[in-house]
Amino acid sequence: MTESSTPAQTPSGLHIVEYSDDLAGHFHDINAEWISAMFQLEATDREVLQHPRANIIDAGGVILFVATPDQGIVGTCALQKTGEHSYELTKMGVRESARGMQAGQFLLTAVIERALALQADPLYLLSNARCAAAVHLYEKAGFVHDAAIMARYGARYARCDVAMRYVGS
DSSP: OOBOOSSOOOTTOOEEEEOOGGGHHHHHHHHHHHHHHHSOOOHHHHHHHHOHIIIIITTTOEEEEEEETTTEEEEEEEEEEOSSSOEEEEEEEEOGGGTTTTHHHHHHHHHHHHHHHTTOSSEEEEEOTTOHHHHHHHHHHTEEEOHHHHHHHGGGOTTOOEEEEEOOO
């Protein structure tokens, strides 16, 4: 496992871990768990979750994980390259055992920092209003609802009824 130096480790011990093939199972399981609990896994979900290296890493994207000293990997998020400079913030999930530790916020901050370093334009995400806590987290982090993003990318998922673009905080 390769650890990133940004953002700095928190007092609770949260830290960012870069993707490696031995962590692909965590990427799959964390996302399959939350998607299956709220929705149905769609064909695009299965393809990305079963082949993260081919669909995200080798295509110019990034997968990060958040870990704790006690629980190990507790969350993950990807930046999937969807155009010359465009990136979708996707497949963000945190295990139930880590909820309340601010692991999602910590991970989201790291992913946004990475997207800015990659000069993502646009940086966007697709979600569902049923994911109200996540949508609120995205809004606090500088994402705004965007009809143009919905029109351009929203058809990717049947469950998508929220599209947001990062404009900064």
